[in-house]
Amino acid sequence: MPFRPRTAVSGAILAAAVVLPCPAAAAARTAAAPVPPGWSAAPAPGAGAAPRAQGRPFFYLEGAPGSVLADRLSLSNPTGRTLAVRLRGSGAGAWLALASKEVRIPPRTRASVPFTVTVPRDAVPGDRSGALLATGQEGGRATVPLHLRVTGPVLSALTVEKVSVRGAGRSAVIRYTLVNRGNTVLRPRIAVRADGLFGPVLRRAARTLPSALAPGRAVDLTETWPGPPALDAVEVHLTATAAGGAHGAATASYTAAPWGVLAATALLLAVGAGGVAAVRRRRRGAGPGGRRGEPAARRAAGEARAPGDKAADAAAELAGTGPGARA
Numbered sequence: 001m002p003f004r005p006r007t008a009v010s011g012a013i014l015a016a017a018v019v020l021p022c023p024a025a026a027a028a029r030t031a032a033a034p035v036p037p038g039w040s041a042a043p044a045p046g047a048g049a050a051p052r053a054q055g056r057p058f059f060y061l062e063g064a065p066g067s068v069l070a071d072r073l074s075l076s077n078p079t080g081r082t083l084a085v086r087l088r089g090s091g092a093g094a095w096l097a098l099a100s101k102e103v104r105i106p107p108r109t110r111a112s113v114p115f116t117v118t119v120p121r122d123a124v125p126g127d128r129s130g131a132l133l134a135t136g137q138e139g140g141r142a143t144v145p146l147h148l149r150v151t152g153p154v155l156s157a158l159t160v161e162k163v164s165v166r167g168a169g170r171s172a173v174i175r176y177t178l179v180n181r182g183n184t185v186l187r188p189r190i191a192v193r194a195d196g197l198f199g200p201v202l203r204r205a206a207r208t209l210p211s212a213l214a215p216g217r218a219v220d221l222t223e224t225w226p227g228p229p230a231l232d233a234v235e236v237h238l239t240a241t242a243a244g245g246a247h248g249a250a251t252a253s254y255t256a257a258p259w260g261v262l263a264a265t266a267l268l269l270a271v272g273a274g275g276v277a278a279v280r281r282r283r284r285g286a287g288p289g290g291r292r293g294e295p296a297a298r299r300a301a302g303e304a305r306a307p308g309d310k311a312a313d314a315a316a317e318l319a320g321t322g323p324g325a326r327a
Contacts, residue, residue, distance in 0.1 A: 039083050039105065041134040041142035044072035044112050058145035059132065064152060066121040073113045073132060073144065077105035084137035087113065091130025092148045095119065117148065124183035124215055125152030156244025157181035158188060158213075162220075165236050165254035167228070172254065174223040176238055180213040186242040187212050192223055193239075194254070196232040206241065213242075229256050 043056040061069040077083045083105045089096035099114045115132070128148040135141050163176045180186050188209050194202035202225060213219060228234070234254040241247050 038079065038140055039075065039077045039085065039136060039142075041085075041132075041144055042074050042076075043144060044074035058147060060147045060149075061117055062149040062151060063117075063119050065119050065123045065125075065150060067119050069117045069119070069148075071115060071117075073115060073134075075103060075105055075111045075113065075134065077107060077109055077111075080107045082106055086135045086137070088133050089130060089146070090133060091146070092117070092128035093130035093132055093146050095148075096130075096132065096146075117146075119148075119150055123150045125150045125154060126183045126185070126215055152183075154184050154244065155182040156184055156186060156242060156246040158186060158240050158242050158246035159248040160238050160240050160250040161218075163236070163238055163250045163252040165225075165234075165252050167256070170227065172225040172228040172256075174225055174236060174238070174252075175220070176223075176250065177218055177220050178209075178213060178240055178248075179218040180215050182244070182246060183215045184244060185212050185214055186244075186246055188240045188242045188246075190221075190223075191239045191241075192236070194225075194228075194234050194236045196229055196234045198232070201229055201232065201234060202236070206239070228254070232256050 043059050045055050059071055061071065063069045073087070075085055084102060085105065086102050087098050088101065089098075095117050097116050097118065103111050103113055105111045126149075128150065130146040130148065132144045132146055133141070134144070157180070159179045159181055161177045161179060163174070165172055165174050167173075174192065178188055178190075189206040190209060191206035192202065192204040193200065204223075209221070211219075232255075234256065236252045236254055237249065238251075239247075239249045
């Protein structure tokens with residue numbers, strides 16, 4: 001039986017050929033398997049379905065002042081260990097109340113965390129933005145945007161306040177404050193004009209400001225006015241407008257005069273006031289009905305009369321009142 005050993009050896013080689021590739025194939029399959037990603041956070045889908053790439057990219061809630069709005073956050077843990085995640089809100093998320101601020105997610109599971117947003121009763125209608133922040137205890141952070149619309153009547157209102165004009169070398173600087181008094185975001189437009197004693201001295205068409213103005217916010221702005229009048233009394237008018245019928249206006253006065261003119265005017269006023277005061281003092285010294293010193297001279301003459309003269313005067317007065325006197 002010469003062929004039996006050969007047949008056994010061939011069978012052993014074939015068996016080895018079949019078995020040996022198996023570890024390589026297993027290793028290939030292990031290397032090709034995708035590495036599980038870390039944990040993630042996203043708005044929870046409806047009806048308990050798993051989050052998908054085409055799911056909601058952010059939370060959107062809408063309600064009137066005083067309403068309570070509800071939604072859910074989905075936390076996924078594809079890893080092989082339990083993860084702890086802390087949750088909090090920011091911006092409009094400050095009105096958010098979570099069912100739990102710290103969540104432990106078992107391996108390869110998904111947790112759904114309910115939360116509510118309570119719109120304050122005094123909230124101004126308009127759009128708000130915020131976020132729900134998730135931070136992993138072992139690292140990692142996820143931010144899910146939150147957009148909130150507070151329903152109600154929209155009001156566009158704008159005021160121009162604290163207008164002032166000051167000279168700065170050969171230019172003038174116009175300072176003012178814009179205030180959004182409404183409940184909607186505004187992009188104001190500002191127009192400037194100035195009128196002097198002899199007509200217009202400045203005209204600037206309305207231009208849109210580079211930044212938007214949120215409800216209740218104020219911004220301080222300046223306008224440079226090169227080459228203002230050197231001698232004039234000017235009224236500067238600022239007009240602000242925005243979408244929705246917002247309109248505001250304010251005025252400030254600006255007097256331009258060289259220092260030489262001001263100094264000469266002040267000197268003339270001082271000289272005139274001094275002359276008037278001197279005339280008044282001379283009139284007080286002269287007294288009523290005479291020149292200065294005349295009443296004192298008369299008193300001195302009366303005191304210098306002799307006593308006999310006074311007696312003669314009394315006798316003459318008595319003779320004039322007797323029975324033989326003329327009527």
